[in-house]
Each structure stands twice: as structure tokens, then as C-alpha cells.
Amino acid sequence: MKKSHHIGAALLSLALLGSGFAVPAEAAQQTPPPKPLNIMVVDIQTLLQKSKAAQMVRQQIEEKRTQYTKEIAATEQRLNKEKETLQREQARLSPAALNERETKFQKELSAFKANYKGKVQALQESSSQAFRKIQQAMLRIIAKYAKNRKANIVFPRSELLLFDKSFDVTDEVLNDLNKEMPALTVSFAKPAGPPTGHAAPPTGHAAAPRRKK
Numbered sequence: 001m002k003k004s005h006h007i008g009a010a011l012l013s014l015a016l017l018g019s020g021f022a023v024p025a026e027a028a029q030q031t032p033p034p035k036p037l038n039i040m041v042v043d044i045q046t047l048l049q050k051s052k053a054a055q056m057v058r059q060q061i062e063e064k065r066t067q068y069t070k071e072i073a074a075t076e077q078r079l080n081k082e083k084e085t086l087q088r089e090q091a092r093l094s095p096a097a098l099n100e101r102e103t104k105f106q107k108e109l110s111a112f113k114a115n116y117k118g119k120v121q122a123l124q125e126s127s128s129q130a131f132r133k134i135q136q137a138m139l140r141i142i143a144k145y146a147k148n149r150k151a152n153i154v155f156p157r158s159e160l161l162l163f164d165k166s167f168d169v170t171d172e173v174l175n176d177l178n179k180e181m182p183a184l185t186v187s188f189a190k191p192a193g194p195p196t197g198h199a200a201p202p203t204g205h206a207a208a209p210r211r212k213k
Contacts, residue, residue, distance in 0.1 A: 035152065037152065037153060038149065038150050038151045038152050038153070039151065039153055039154075039155065039163070039167050040142075040145065040146055040149055040151035040153070040154045040155070040167055040169055041154070041155050041156075041157055041160060041163055041167040041168045041169070041170075042142055042154060042155075042156060042157065042168070042169060042170055042173055043156070043157035043158075043168070043170040044138075044156050044157070044158070045157070045158060046157070046170055046174065047138055047170065047173060047174055047177060048131070048134070048135075050174060051134065051138075051174060051177050051178060051181070052178045052181070052182050052183065053133075053134050053137075053177070053178075053181040053182070053183060053184040054131070054134055056183055056184055056185075057127070057130040057131065057134070057184055057186055060130075060185070060186040061123060061126065061127050061130075061186065064123060064126070064186075064188060065123060068119045068123070071119075072112075072115070072116055072119070075112050075115070076112070079105075079108060079109060079112060082105055082108070083105065086101055086102070086105060089101075114192075115191065117192075118191030118192040119191045121189075121191070121192060122188065122189040122190065122191040122192070125189045126186050126187065126188045126189050127186075129186075129187065129189075130184060130186045130187075133181075133184065134177075134181065134184065137177060137180055137181050138173065138177055141173050141176045141177055141180065142154065142169075142173055144176075145169050145172065145173060149169075157170065
């Protein structure tokens with residue numbers, strides 16, 4: 001039954017051709033074959049871990065983080081001592097003097113919290129800007145290799161389980177990246193001043209002393 005249907009369809013096509021009906025050009029022309037995939041693979045994480053510029057950036061960020069940690073710890077220690085002193089002396093202070101001392105301490109505590117938050121944000125911003133420069137250089141080099149290899153699709157290594165190693169150009173990109181950007185000095189953002197809200201400071205921070213009843 002199916003065979004007779006196909007034969008009938010073929011005869012109908014021949015009849016249409018013989019009767020002068022035009023066959024659409026789209027049907028008459030063959031669809032051009034798709035371009036063959038030319039794949040390229042790059043290990044982005046390796047580039048961000050092993051490139052000279054990235055390693056230099058991480059070292060500078062860590063040094064600045066250590067510096068900020070020491071500064072915050074020193075301020076925290078000073079505030080804790082001030083709090084202890086105020087707690088010892090509040091019994092002999094007049095209400096006005098105690099209120100003045102507590103107000104001053106609270107301002108210092110608020111400034112400490114704002115300073116902590118500002119330094120954290122400044123570090124994050126500085127790190128992001130530096131790595132953005134590395135990524136921009138990395139993408140330019142990857143685009144160059146894709147053009148030279150006539151690659152029409154580029155995969156990050158993290159998205160693939162198995163692939164032919166000949167597709168991988170990570171080593172070549174890393175070599176060019178180190179030549180183009182052998183070093184990178186981080187432009188550290190200045191910590192912002194006291195914002196309207198405050199981030200939670202490190203564990204063990206000083207708190208405003210409570211009045212004794």
C-alpha cells in the first residue's frame with residue numbers, strides 16, 4: 001500500500017512537470033552543505049591561574065589584604081581598651097560626661113565599621129579591575145588564534161569532558177599572554193568614606209558599653 005502511494009506521488013510530480021507547472025526554485029535547488037565545524041578549546045582557569053600577570057595581581061591583593069587586616073586589628077584593639085576604660089569609669093562620671101564619652105565612642109565605633117566595609121569593597125573592586133584587564137588581553141589573543149585556525153566555535157575547557165587534544169590552544173595562548181602582559185600593577189581603589197549603612201565588622205569587635213543601672 002505504501003509503495004503504491006510513493007509511486008502515485010512520483011507520477012503526480014511527473015505529470016505536473018509535463019503539464020507546464022513551474023516547480024519552486026527552492027525545491028529545485030539543493031540546500032548547500034553546512035560548513036564543517038572547526039573547533040578550538042581554551043582552558044580559561046589555567047590562564048587565570050598560571051599567567052604571570054594573574055599571579056602578580058593575586059600577590060599584590062594578598063599583601064594589601066594583610067595590611068588592611070593589621071590596621072583593622074589595631075583599631076579594634078584600641079576600641080576594646082576604650083570600652084573597658086569607659087566601663088570602669090562610668091560609675092564616677094556625671095550623666096553629662098558619661099553621655100559625651102559614650103557619644104564619642106559610638107562615633108569611633110561607627111567609623112571603624114565604615115572603614116572595615118570600605119576596605120573590603122576597595123579590595124574587591126581593585127581585584128576585579130585588574131583581572132578584567134587580563135581577561136581582555138586573553139580574549140584578544142584567543143580571537144587571533146581562532147582567526148588563524150579558521151575556528152568557528154571556541155569552547156572553554158571546563159564545558160568539555162572529552163576532546164581531541166589538537167583542539168587545545170591553552171599553552172599557546174598562555175605563552176602569548178605572558179609576552180603581551182608579563183606584569184601588571186594593581187591600581188588600588190581608595191576605601192570609601194563612612195556610608196549610610198555599615199557592614200558587620202570582624203568577629204570580636206568592640207561594642208558600645210552598656211550603662212550600669
